[in-house]
Amino acid sequence: MTKLSLQALNRATLDRQWLLERHDATALEAIEHLAGMQAQAPLAPYVGLWTRLTNFQPAELVKLLEDRQAVRGSLMRATIHLVSSRDFLAFRPLIQPRLDREIYQNITYGRHRLEGLDMDAVLQAGIDRMTESPATAVQLREYLGPLWPDRDPAALAHAVRCLLPTIQIPPRGIWNKGGNPTMTTADLWLNSPVTDKPSAEDLVLRYLAAYGPATVADAQTWSGLTHLTEIFDGLDLRTYTTPDSNRPLYDLPHIPLPPEDTEPPTRFLPEYDNLLLSHADRTRWIDTPTRQRLTLQEVLTKGSILHNGQAKALWKLTKTTKSQATLEIAPFTNLPHNAWQSIESEAHNLLTFTNPEATHTLTRAET
Known part of the structure; x- marks a missing residue:
């Protein structure tokens, strides 16, 4: 395996993240290239796009959200991400195991609060409420609580948010606007269910295209998933290593690396930018x-x-x-x-x- 210095690894990933130079691309192209952008700070993606694109203006992302070409919902690491609508439908079934753990292993809304519950009935009740109109967490609690009076309403609402493919709709995430997170489902907002044929291989390839070269542990940190080794093993990938580790770094074979001595520009990243969150080993940053x-x-x-x-x-x-x-x-x-x-x-x-x-x-x- 070819050895990469820490600087070479840094420059390679900066290049993938569109941080060595701003790109002349649309906001939707950038969002899809990055395989989503962390968006728990609602306006952070606007800065994340500005720092990566040549001519980005907030109105472009506002239009994507209002036209439902992009959405905000629970995805990687069980956190809110901004993704294209088609990526939400493709990614959500793959990330569901992480969201299941968010429910059944969560200290606050954990298994002991949900044990013995007919979860299918709870989720159907959540769908019924959101079919009436999009709902905040408080509104879900108020609706679900009386149906299961012996249960914690907050735990019921949290289960609906994580176990259904929920989307936070505008005005949440709209530039210069605010409001509490208001949820509906992919079926209701996008008029489409999530895919019934998700591809973990495609998810790994998308990750490497935006964050590579990277280890299996890095991909697992980004996604919140486990047991990805066999997925990597089944792909045709190039491998590297670093001087201080024998753990292989995987990469797409057709992507060249930038020169190690490339001088990167100063860049401002928003809070929770995925660049800083998406590797188990963050020494490159x-x-x-x-x-x-x-x-x-x-x-x-x-x-x-x-x-x-x-x-x-x-x-x-x-x-x-x-x-x-x-x-x-x-x-x-x-x-x-x-x-x-x-x-x-x-x-x-x-x-x-x-x-x-x-x-x-x-x-x-x-x-």
């Missing part, structure tokens, strides 16, 4: 001192700034009005002057995207 100093949760709950391909700082909008927008930058380590120049330039670009009519201010803070 976050160096050892940073991993020892900060928890992953600290890194993910704010936006991250990539400089020279590594997460070097956090960012967040601290004040946003029609006339004033302030972006705070919190570095992990001392950054040289040229790094600050690049980061501040891209920060102003981000502020122009998020708040085009406001006066922009940058501040620095310690993490």
Whole structure:
């Protein structure tokens, strides 16, 4: 197996993630190329698309959601993802085992609250309620609770959300709008059931196209699934390794790797960006001192700034009005002057995207 340096692996995955250069593609093409975008922070995908595309504007994603070409629903790792509608129908049956575990092994809504329950009846009741109109979690609880008065209504509603192919409909996830998550099913929203012939092989190939080269453990971390080794073994894949590990990194054989010495641009990632979540081994993005100093949760709950391909700082909008927008930058380590120049330039670009009519201010803070 060819050995890849950590830098070569970093550049390869940045290239797959469309972070070495912005691409002249549509938002739908980007969403499908990335095999979905984490969207538990409802507006994060807008920044994720802006940082990857040349001419992205929020109205493009708004139209995809309102026209039902893209949807937000529970998928990889049992978290909310933005995906194309066709990918939701194809992926959801494959990810269902992870969502089953979310119900039957969950500490809060676990097996002891659902034991002995006629789950088919609960799910049908959930469908009946959402057929009347899309429902929030509270509305599901209010409907299901009286039908099973000896059960926890929150556990019943959570089971409906995870065990049915539920979608969060607009205005949730719409730029400059808000609202509580309101759910319906794929059948009702897309007028189509999920596929009855899901392909785990296709899911792995899509993952490698967007996140490779990667190990089996990496793919399992991204998807939340287990026992993917036999799927990898059945595919025609190229293999690499790294100097400090003999565990094989798999990749699609037809995709060339960029030169190891490619200089990556500074990029701002939104909170929970899948780039930082989709590998079991995150050394390709976050160096050892940073991993020892900060928890992953600290890194993910704010936006991250990539400089020279590594997460070097956090960012967040601290004040946003029609006339004033302030972006705070919190570095992990001392950054040289040229790094600050690049980061501040891209920060102003981000502020122009998020708040085009406001006066922009940058501040620095310690993490």
